[in-house]
Amino acid sequence: MKNKQNITALIITFNEIKHIESVIKNIDFADEIIVVDSFSTDGTFEKLQQLKNVKTIQRKFKNFADQRNYALKQATHEWILFIDADERITEPLKNEILEAINTPKDSVAFMVKRLYFFKQKRIRFSGFQTDTTYRLFKKGTVNYIEDKIVHEMPEIDGESKLFKNTMLHYCFDSSAHYKSKMERYAKLKALELFNKGKKSSPYHLYLRPVIKFVTNYIFRLGILDGKEGFQICYLSAYGVYFRYQELEKLTR
Known part of the structure; x- marks a missing residue:
């Protein structure tokens, strides 16, 4: 060429x-x-x-x-x-x-x-x-x-x-792999939020994960992906919870 x-x-x-x-x-x-x-x-x-x-x-x-x-x-x-x-x-x-x-x-x-x-x-x-x-x-x-x-x-x-x-x-490759990846990203995201002066709250720890799950599983149709869809949406919500749990640790 x-x-x-x-x-x-x-x-x-x-x-x-x-x-x-x-x-x-x-x-x-x-x-x-x-x-x-x-x-x-x-x-x-x-x-x-x-x-x-x-x-x-x-x-x-x-x-x-x-x-x-x-x-x-x-x-x-x-x-x-x-x-x-x-x-x-x-x-x-x-x-x-x-x-x-x-x-x-x-x-x-x-x-x-x-x-x-x-x-x-x-x-x-x-x-x-x-x-x-x-x-x-x-x-x-x-x-x-x-x-x-x-x-x-x-x-x-x-x-x-x-x-x-x-x-x-x-x-x-597996739910365990996805969970470990979510936790790794969540720790980095928590550090990013901490560096910006953000703090965790009950809303972030308990309501935001629920919103994440409902959004992906219902409104973004994760239910149509079968049991894998449920696992993915659940673990994505868990990642949000874990992020703000880590942020809470950093701000103590």
Whole structure:
């Protein structure tokens, strides 16, 4: 291809031994693959050492925004593809990405819709049906907001566009996995709220989790996802409770 644009794929990892080989294979169309690992203890780093054409850096984890901004600085190519270890790019999305970076466009960042899977079952509702996330950027046009330390938010210097095709997100292997992930995010979110001077209250601890459950299970149709929908909506509500429980601990 004439004047072909090169692409760097970035992954931040911690204990992703179940996914790491598959995701590296999935992004083999990238010209450069860089993984920033937070000192995994499950063999992820050792497995990465065995994979060809992958540059792995070990760095202590502070928060998601900080780790992503560090990873961005390691990229050497014009376009950057950020992907999580539990995400997979479909063939149509891959073709759309390659077309986007090799066709002159005004957009400097691209969002993608993710299709969620829980225990290998496609989750169509439960609050996940409208999920989109930024995954492709032109180098030098993005920076993650440092005080948004979880559910990190990028600042984009330029126009954005939504890809037509979707990516797959194998987010949770089990209820226990989802619970541990919710607790990890909740602790970071509690710290973010604490840094902003926020405090917990009975409303946050008891009413907000109920509102979260009812919203996702009833109004966002989690009931149609069967027993998995109930588990997801319940654990999402638990994550809200756990967040404000942690905030209460921080403010004592």
